[in-house]
Amino acid sequence: MNAREAAFKILCDVEINKNYSNMAINRIFRENDIKTREKGLATEIVYGVIENKKYLDYIINKLSKIKTKNMSSFVRIILRMGTYQILFLDNIQDYAAVNETVKLAVKYDRKSSGFVNAILKNEIRQRNTIKEIDIKDPARRLAVKYSYQQWIIEEWIQKFGEEFTEELLESGNERPEMYLRVNTLKTDRDTLIKEFKKDGINAYPVAMMDEAVRVEGLKGIDKNRLYLSGMFTVQDVSSMLVGKIASPKENSKVLDMCSAPGGKTTHMATIMNNTGKVVARDVFDHKIKLIKSTAHRLGLKNIDVEKFDATEFDKESVEKFDYVLTDVPCSGFGIIRRKPEIKYKSREEVSELPVIQKKILENASKYVKPGGTLIYSTCTVQDSENIEIVEEFIKEHEEFSMVPITEVNVDLEEQEKGYLKIYPNIHGIDGFFIAKMKKMR
Ligand SMILES: C[S@@+](CC[C@H](N)C(=O)[O-])C[C@H]1O[C@@H](n2cnc3c(N)ncnc32)[C@H](O)[C@@H]1O
DSSP: OHHHHHHHHHHHHHHOOOHHHHHHHHHHHHHOOHHHHHHHHHHHHHHHHTHHHHHHHHHHHHHHOOGGGOOHHHHHHHHHHHHHHHOOTTTTHHHHHHHHHHHHHHHHOGHHHHHHHHHHHHHHHHHTTTTTOOOOOOHHHHHHHOOOOHHHHHHHHHHHHHHHHHHHHHHHHHHHHHHHHHHOOTOOOOHHHHHHHHHTTEEEOTTTTTTEEEESSSSOOOGGGHHTTEEEEEEHEEEEEEEEHHHTTTTTTEEEEOTTTEEEHHHHHHTTTTOEEEEEEOOOOOHHHHHHHHHHTTOOEEEEEOOOOOSSGGGGGOOEEEEEEOOOOOTTTTTTTTOOOGGGOOOOOOOOHHHHHHHHHHHHHHHEEEEEEEEEESOOOOOOGGGHHHHHHHHOTTTTEEEEOOSSOOOHHHHTTEEEEEOOHHHOOOOOEEEEEEEOO
16 A cells, blocks of 8 residues: 555544544554555655644635535545645655545545646645735634644633744644653663664663653664563653652552553653552553553563552552552643644533543542652643642642652752643643642641
8 A cells, every 4th residue: 555545544544533643553554565665654644634634724725615624524635635745745746746646536536536636736836825824813823823723722822822822832743752761670771772773773862861762763663672672661751750750669559540551650660670569550441451561571570450440439549559640631732742633622522621630639649648649640731630630639638738849850940849840842842740749647
């Protein structure tokens, strides 16, 4: 299968079946015979189209009498792909973009191929002006330029101001760096970097985190010899900060209430040097399997995996744990670079999250031993899911206090108060919120 057809199938899976792009990419690549070079182009088209969906539709609608929302899904997706290649990708010749897109139209919606051809040729003729956005209202204009649901931008402008919002939007369109966490039970950072160099992969230490390595051009990870022998885990630095801030002592009892796929669980289990116990819970069976296989690959023997709904109260766990982590389900607005479809979440989709987050934190607080540590984290930049949840919790629970974060150096002013707000446009890593609390009695 060629790159464009693969991209088309993936985009249909995302748009029609509402699947996540990374899952759809993995599935289509696994089920079809696609050359590595073609996979690269397919991935570029998929992410480019998802990231620029509203902008692409705005451009197409300037030229088409039938608006994109009234087109069949196939035609809409085919037109977005062609438009993206012509107007956003420098390394593709116009004639190739048009020919290949029309071929797709012929195969999947024959009667529309002339229409697709006409729109794309028009874009080429008007390429100097067609990308202009003629909208005055800042939130509406930015919603088209960066392809977001407008409500998100309105909220951000109100909260952060227009300049910061645009920087945040800009960073959401960047390709994220790839970071790995060294498995310190099996190797050390310098050795891992040297091993990558032997395989022709550039790898660099990361100043912010002593276990982190940044790699360039690492592909086909499941077959990588260093991965298979458990020398590292793929994890963003923000996510590593959570485990580092918890820094559980050897032989402690840790509960990770929302733990799949196990990034922070395996980090904490490693920090404990394979001693004590990390109880890793999640509500989804298929995700729990991922925790087990990662723990096995990394050689960790101190993890117990359990299926459990964190919103349910578990009386067996009351005051049983030295450390409890609540890495709660959230809107994900800090990881848009990795999952661009998050930009299109409706207000309704995220409005119930604080209720669930509060419930999980409330339950978690009961499981912490007196003197123990409670960590709350999310991968979003919304105060309503972050600091507001924690402040309300602290007000209602006199037995808990925020404690200064001393394990990392990210934002000295805030971490002194017991929490960290990480923004991709400021820190260059995933947007995160991490709060550290102690049960005083
Ligand atoms: C932010 S992710 C956790 C990432 C994980 N801590 C890591 O570092 O790899 C949130 C997780 O919460 C899980 N989840 C959602 N609702 C839950 C619930 N009611 N109880 C337990 N887990 C839940 C999801 O399956 C998801 O894996």
